[in-house]
Amino acid sequence: MATEVNVPTLGESITEATVGEWLKQPGDAVAADEPIASLETDKVSVEVPSPVSGVMGQHAVQVGDTVEVGALLATIEAGDGAPAQAPAPQPAVTESPKAAAPSGETPPVAGGYGNHGATPVTSDAPAALSPSVRRAVLETGVDPSTVTGSGRDGRLTKEDIAAAASAKTTAPAPSAPASAPAAAPSSGRGEERVKMTRLRQTVAKRLKEAQNTAAMLTTFNDVDMSAVIEARAKYKDLFEKKHGVRLGFMGFFVKAATMALKDIPAVNAQIQGDEIVYHDYADISVAVSAPNGLVVPVIRDAQNLSVAGIEKTIGDFGRRAKDGTLKMDEMKGGTFTISNGGVFGSLMSTPIINPPQSAVLGLHRIEDRPVVVNGQVVVRPMMYLALSYDHRLIDGREAVTFLVALKNAIEDPTRILIDL
Structure with a gap:
């Protein structure tokens, strides 16, 4: 039955x-x-x-x-069943620029940095690959049947494919047979039309809704990262040994943000109809990279967590986002968002609010820049901060005050310890 x-x-x-x-x-x-x-x-x-x-x-x-x-x-x-057999082979994917991309994935840019010298994926490749892995296979030309998966139940991940591709490029290339004809250069200009994933459709809808609804404005400041970098370099080994997690910069910023939100409650508030809802807690949404795009899990009651507790929570989110095991309840109900575009090399941006929140903080890359300190021009590791906010609720004075409070806490981390 x-x-x-x-x-x-x-x-x-x-x-x-x-x-x-x-x-x-x-x-x-x-x-x-x-x-x-x-x-x-x-x-x-x-x-x-x-x-x-x-x-x-x-x-x-x-x-x-x-x-x-x-x-x-x-x-x-019903029945005992036979051992799981390999899925039915898929049709071979050729190097034609018009070959269909996996459903829900962004196609390679035509004429750009897509399949440079990539070997086509043959019909021997396993079919049960996630969309992001299939995309990596198409871009790198790695044969997935030759790669050992490190994901759950031995499944392949993008990192597995990337590592195999790296090993492939460093290995000495075999000499081509003298009789092999030269490959004809591609002269076509290809286009691909793929359906947006459900996640991407939702992201697009919510971001446009935020632009249409909120009176969005972005205020900038910069922060000298010298003190945090020094503290991290001094204590990172002891920190990891004691807490079992690496000491990063996000722990400092999340903790500093909760202090600034307490001083400037409007930045942590929301508009609901004709009412303003203020929160006496800080549920911080943090953007985390996942195989299908960025997801935004929430650190609950971040104001009650230490820097170590925050780092442990973020590390757990990152691992489970990679494995695809984050729960939907973990991505609902945030009151404020922090997005770190600096890990991708962003110098400056204007982040978009995550409704119904009223503000989002954007972090950017750290780079050495000349600044004036006590009348002297010195080189310091600087980072731009960007606060996008709903001007219907948050005034410019409050936005600037929030960024200054955040800047002061990061430039003097002792303030975080004594709640100043």
Whole structure:
């Protein structure tokens, strides 16, 4: 007797999802609670477990289909099942610029830095790859069947493909046979049309909604990072040994931000209808890189956490974002956002508010610049700070005061210790 597997409850206000990938193919042995499919929602990817042990039946929907909560995904047939077999081979992907990109992924830029000398992915490549891994395979030309996965259940990650590509480029290239004909240069100008992922559609909608609704303004300041860099260099080894996590800059900024939010409560408030809601707590949303794009989990009650507690929370978010195991409840309800574009090399930006929040802090790269200190021109490691805020609620004076309070705490970290 077959057991139906339906789309589970996905969270508050989420009624549908997109089938991201099938983790089990028809005929594969399935254990109870073993993931058989991955669904993409507006916020995260959700794995669907099998309710019983048995053999994977037929898929009721295909990758890329939109399914509603409660809809039939597949069936699990009774029986012991055979060992999981390799998925059916996919059609070969050629080097033609018009080859279709994986659903939900951004295509390589035509004529740009896409597949330079990449070997086409053949039909021997496994089909059960995440969209980001398939994209990495297309860009690098690495044969995924030759790479050992480091992800959950031995699955490949983008990092695995990147490492294999790096090893491939450093290895000595074999001499080409004399009889091999030279490859004809590509002369076409290709275009690709791919469907936006559900996450990207939601991000686009919310960001445009923020621009249309809020009276957005950005105020800038800069901060001398000398004291934090010195403290980090002095204590990072002891910190990691004691707390089991690396000491980064985000711990300092999150802690300093909670102090500044306490002094300037409007920056931590929200507009709801014709009312202003002030919070006596700071739930800080932090942007974290995930395989399908940036996600923004929330550090709850950050004002009560030490720098070590903040770093542990951020480290946990980063690991689970990479594994795709963040929960939707962990990305709801923030009161203030910090986005660190500096890790990607950004010098300056105007971040966009994450509704219904009223402000977002943008951090940028640290670089040595000449500054005047006590009448002398000296070189210091400086960072630009950007605070985008809803001018309907936050006045310019409050925005500037917030940034100055943050600047003072970072330039003199002792203030963080004595809550000054």
